[in-house]
Amino acid sequence: MARFLDFGQRRKRHKNKGYRKFAHLILLAAAPAFADDLPRPLTPDDFIAVDPAQAKLGQLLFYDRILSGNRNIACSTCHHPDLGTADGLSLGIGEGGEGLGPQRTAGTRENRIRKRIPRNAPGLWNLGAKDLHTIFHDGRLSVADTYENGFNSPAEEWLPEGLDNLLAAQAIFPLVAQFEMAGNPKENEVAGAIHQRMDYAWPILADRIRHIPAYVEEFVDAYPHITTAKDIAIADIANALSAFMIWEWTSTDSPFDAYLEGDQNALDTQQKQGLDLFYDKAQCSTCHSGPLMTDQQFHALGLPPFGPGRTRRFDPMVRDVGRMGESDALEDAYAFKTPMLRNVALTAPYGHNGAYPTLEEIVRHHLNPLQSLDNWTRETAALPDVPWLAAIDFMVWQDSREMARQRAAVQLQPIPLSDTEVDDIIAFLHALTGETANTDRLGVPTSVPSGLPVDPRISN
Structure with a gap:
């Protein structure tokens, strides 16, 4: 049956497979030594076929x-x-909220929310x-x-x-x-x-x-x-x-993907410098590895904590222990999964709790977690005002022992980079945005069979 449509049939390509393989060999021969660490190109064949x-x-x-x-x-x-x-928020507002995105509010009267969603969407x-x-x-x-x-x-x-x-x-x-x-x-x-x-x-x-x-x-x-x-x-x-x-939302057509396929002009000079840093000096690829740019493992980064946390029944305080909540292994305390990075420039704010609103801030946190934690302020978080939950939002900061445990768990060592080098990495991260990432395929329907209202488009 020809019902299933592979993504390769939906993506326009200007090179045949033979040329792509040849161009990729040219790239590896011409690239610096760290090219051996680059992943293979991510292609539509890496994804589940869809009816x-x-x-x-x-x-x-x-x-x-x-x-x-x-x-x-x-x-x-x-x-x-x-x-x-x-959703553009650090911690989402789910059932009971009103509106969309950064303008979403926490509802009113008996329908108002009872808790922020503990983690970033x-x-x-x-x-x-x-x-x-x-x-x-x-x-x-x-x-x-x-x-x-x-x-x-x-x-x-x-x-x-x-x-x-x-x-x-x-x-x-x-x-x-x-x-x-x-x-x-x-x-x-x-x-x-x-x-x-x-x-x-x-x-x-x-x-x-x-x-x-x-x-x-x-x-x-x-x-x-x-x-x-x-x-x-x-x-x-x-x-x-x-x-x-x-x-x-399958995305395989970023400039970085084109570069890996052999198009050396797909990245500009600054993006290439950022790629070099990403896969070498800045050590980003230690965790953001492979075609999906994730090792699918868990790491403690010391992101500034806030919100209700994802507590377990026996937790005596507001906190989020990350992977340890699933594994019950002490070595997993405060560790969270390495995210994939395609289209990362579109998905702010960043971190498991959306602690940082910009790519620059999350990059700088990775380079010096404890310093960034010390410099972080509450105003940085994108948290819609919820007065009846305000006492909980930053309660964890009042627990000096819990904060000390989170600091002690940090696994990253400081890496000194210049402002120019940070800018180069950010430029590379923007090169991970798919050429068609903002192009609708099916898009938002005008109506749904239940007859209930459909979330509208958001004016950017």
């Missing part, structure tokens, strides 16, 4: 508020295409990579056979069957997160089910979709195993969401 009908269905679901407990927030609210597939670029095996800042979802269902996840053995890939598994967790999309106890049947057991809520959401004829028709057309409404399961919804995100 266009499933991607189109996933687009509708991604922008539809029907998948939230109170029918008032969609996936797009915190992952908006006009904000680099993120990451961009959705290249999450369909075949080699990607771990997702979330703390890696709490990974490809593994821990529970004999293909994944190690917060749902453990209760994870639904039939998920196509890692991204599909990820897609169902925000739906059942209280402060993201599910809502608070006693507000709706989804939130009520979650407080019995996480997996009790997913059939409720699937049932909502089954009762919308337009969705049933789309599912029947997109999936051979679905013939009637009752066949639609949460895994099918997750698979469609995954198909859309892969289709819409």
